Amino acid sequence: MDLKSGLYGVVRLDGGPVEAADCAALGLTRATGSFVAAGVDRVDPRAVHRADAGGCCCILLGYLDEPQELAVRLGLPVDSGFALLAAAAHARFGAEAPAHMLGEWSCLVWRAEERRLALMTSRALRDPVLHARKGASVVLAPSIHALRRLPWMPNDIDPEGFAATMARHRAVRPFNTRSLLRGVEALPPGACVTFDAGGTQLRRIGAPVAAPPFAGSFADALAEAETLLRQILRQRLARHGGLAVMLSGGLDSSTLAVVAAAERAAGQRLTLLTSAAPEESGLPDETPFARIVADRLGLPLTLVRPSPQARLFRPSRRHCLARNDPTRATWHHLYEAFFVASGAAGHAELIDGSGGEYTFTAAFPLATPAYRLRRALRRLRDHVDPRRGAPHWPEDGFNVRLAPGLLSGLPSHLEETWRRPWSAEPAFDPRGRWGYCQGVEKLDNSPSETMIGAARIVPPFRDQRLLQLFSGFPARYSNHGGASRAPARALLDGRLPDSIRLRRSGLAFCPDFYPRLAAEAPEARTRLLAFRRAGIGEWLDLDWLDQRLARLDAEPRPPVAEAFRIQITANVAEFLLAWNEGADALE
Template sequence: MCGIVFAYTPAAPTTAATLAAMAGALRHRGPDDEGHLLWHPHDAAFGPPRLLAGADTPATVQQAHTPWQPQGRLEEQPRLAAPLAMGHRRLAIVDLSPWGHQPMVRAGRWHVVYNGEIYNHIELRAELEALGQRFLTHSDTEVLLAAIATWGPQAALARCNGMWAFALLDTERRTVLIARDRFGVKPLYVWRGEGGALLLASEIKALLQHPAVRSAPSTAACAAYLQRGPQAWREETEFAGITRFPAGHFAEFSLDAPGALQPRAFWHRPPAANTDEPFSPQRAQALCGRYAELLEDAVRLRLRADVRLGTALSGGLDSSSIAALVNTQLRAAGRDEKQETFSSVYRGATVRSADESTFVERVVQQLGVRSNLVEPVASEVPRAHEHMVWALDTPPAGTLMSSWHTFALVARRGVVVTLDGQGADEQLAGYSRYVRNRLVHAPLAALPGEVRAFMKLQGFGSAIAIGLGGQLLRRVAGRGAVAALAARLRMGGDPARTVDEALAQDFHTHLQTLLLYGDKTAMAWSVESRMPFMDVRLVEFLATVPPAYKIHGGWTKWLARQALDARLPRDVAWRRDKMGWAVPEPAWFEGAPSPLGTWLQQQLQGSAFAQQAAASAGLSIAQAPLPQRLRLLNLAVWHRLFFEEAGRPGRLLGRGMPLQVTA
């Protein structure tokens, strides 16, 4: 995993100094190496693209006789300028040799800066070799280049199982191919200027280093954030003029006719199968077997790395499942080392509502892994919070202190890659709100059994009432009447949707925000987060599993629980208290005593921008619920870091960040 930048500014060429600054803003994403390219596509005297080293380029890269060996150093010619510039920061994970350096070149024609991992690169390499392609490295980057050269972008991307964002210059066709993975795991931001100018980067802070960018807060996006929270699936960002390249799309950009980007989708989530299919024990057994098989193979592919790996373990079903399957794969491969797990815990008397250490310990004991624990403390939050907001580029929903400190601990232990449990809930119906959708649309034959099962449990009374009332209203007046009533009552979610429709909606929206959190909080510490639940084979399989096997017998996520039941402690596999990397924010900001209540108040009172945003939204800061006050806090700190502080110095990111916690 890495960081990339691309600039095409025909009217005002990008200087070497600007390119270095843009790439330097991404050093935390790639502390192991850097490489650059400058080219003047309309000036034959400039010659072919110039490949240049940077301050962090290892000597071994400059000495290796590769086709993409740097022919000079960027800092030695800061006034060198060209209309087209590309930069790359490398976090070395696969093929640690100098041959993994980027920009990588193939056939003297294709030049790529690429961020991500193609997990099935070994299988693709074999397929390409059978077609006559030859390789110089063991890197997945070279496989990506060969795949596109052989099959073209649409077919090549369809074959790739992984996460990515890249810019690929084709000097023969004089085009740039831009692409982002199916699910939006890897970020890619876009800025367009006059005369066809185009900038791309893995993070917004890199775009802000270019002198052509004069960004300001987007009033509309900030207002939407304050009212509805972060929406990472939308094109617009909180920075005016800076957008997101859409997930699951690619675009070709012509250097000779640089018009509007026209992204084209290369993947679509499969449609749901028979949503009314009744539960069958025989069918359930087959589905459980297929689910476990796909998830285990997704884990196997994601263990491909030439660096130390670990697992972020929250103690919930999803991360515990990944930890168990990692253990299985390590044994199958004959690897003797113990798996490293990393967890945030809260054992203090006032913060135990967010503590999952009991479940973490049970998983650790059963699997025999080496457990690493970190306990975030309130006194460290103000400083850590500033680094987190700077890392994310855009304000998140809360403080994210559990994931932030977990990845900090991962970095402290020298682990570079983690396998994590993100992405299961939006595919397997893990949230309790999906119960309403199930009851509103359940076949009449299945409805009594489902209702009886949930009536035995605490906390589902409202879901049962809405489900039964919605079922009746749907049959009498239609789905539209259910949707209208839900909107009038301001229900969260939409019970008028079927389970499959609700899952598809959350998959394409809410999940992208969570994936953004996973990427940015991990990469802030120079750690790559891999997500087996986002394996395309598993995603496509789960999209077609009927709701009867996802919500069954009073259980959400039934299929996942049943499939992994024998591999996990029973009270973990069948947990009901879903927490999901909880943070004790009520205790920190509203408790008695409230260690961060005064700090929160000071931050809001000291931010004219936050006060103006609250007033525009008709929001009383003093009476606002905590989630909205935390959004205001994030908005205040975000505005201060990116727009108020002189020179936008930001905050240190990467392995050298300070961290004072009990670990």
């Protein structure tokens, strides 16, 4: 069995013996008692930490970022292991422990005498924690495909769970706990769920509170931010002996590459990877910009292209097996190529510049009187012009085109959440603090292992310490000196040429997306007959998919949102087809 990284366990809360079949389904060696659990990390075994003492077993998977500080608070030696610290933090703080344990991790705490099991996650999700309870038995795993092997687990997809996994973030914010299987729930980031004879209790830690107002100058703020970013990348370099960095030559990735290169110690490796257009295609890509950065840093640049066998409309089985829900990854074929390149260079982590817009490269405008006037005029224009109308429920509430029958029976809570206040155009108060920007929680919801056995995708910009530091800065620092993304531009001043530092926009991450979309559409249409025979039309609007795929011949460049919806609908159909064929079809 190809185990996904994460926590696995079978627990009997009544003291009875665990079922051998349950253990076998999850790939666990059966124990004679009522508790068996393990942590698995396919690429970084050192990330598995375990402590057994006094009837308490704690397994922590991942890393604590400030362990010495936590140890002092808990009155423990500063060299205490991560699992010991986690157990002590849970004993001291209970369900609030995740708020005190900085880092990215998942954790299990079993207290045998109390017959109590606690599962915890860091505020930024590292590995999924899926759990289910049947009477006195609790099972947990990071993979829906492992849990569906349980002999008592129904294999039929739950319609409400499917709808929730396909919904846009606006309809399931802040986190979707539903899964494809009825009775299986996902533990949210920054949460603790406790199981005992009295029942099940879930508690999420509160939203982060903005730091006190920063009193220093812009230069002071930049110095503190750079020092912290250096610390973050220094920690990751030290843990793994090197890093791969996705480099586009844009502000986000260039900032990370510059800082990582500055912090790289003797013997540590740094590999720069960039997405390149197919050879001799003539398509524009980011290679010239990435090469400028690589040359300035004195590092080689590796060009990454998808395999010729990769298909936009047909994710690999390996990709589907790593997912707990049907994939919504539009560039899965390109990311697989990045994983191959990272693995070839021997790296366990692939640094991604996602999320820079919440700190160093924030491009939110300042809500000045002039801005408010322009926004009011845009609203008036949108009201008059029906083509610019606001999104509608349920048409715009999902990443795919759902079947009409499924749309007619949607759970009401999705619409209720969708209709809660939502600002599509956030702006900074020029007299206020930076704070935590809308949508930042989406960064926390994504696990870092997206391909079994491949390097983790790590966005340093979602580090909670960095977000907390920026939250106290004056909002006007985002546009200091009249320049947007001011912190990143200032940090790169004198380190990279202005052709990089002053870039206003970038090119497509996947240079050949549209040519592939049109070229592969006829092949994708041939899959529709298999989809219909498998009953996938109960879940997805296959007539709509057929029409949109056919239209790509005459209209090869639809609006990007439409293109993504076509692709994702086909991808989800492939996932459902494999699901119907059974778990073995995915392996």
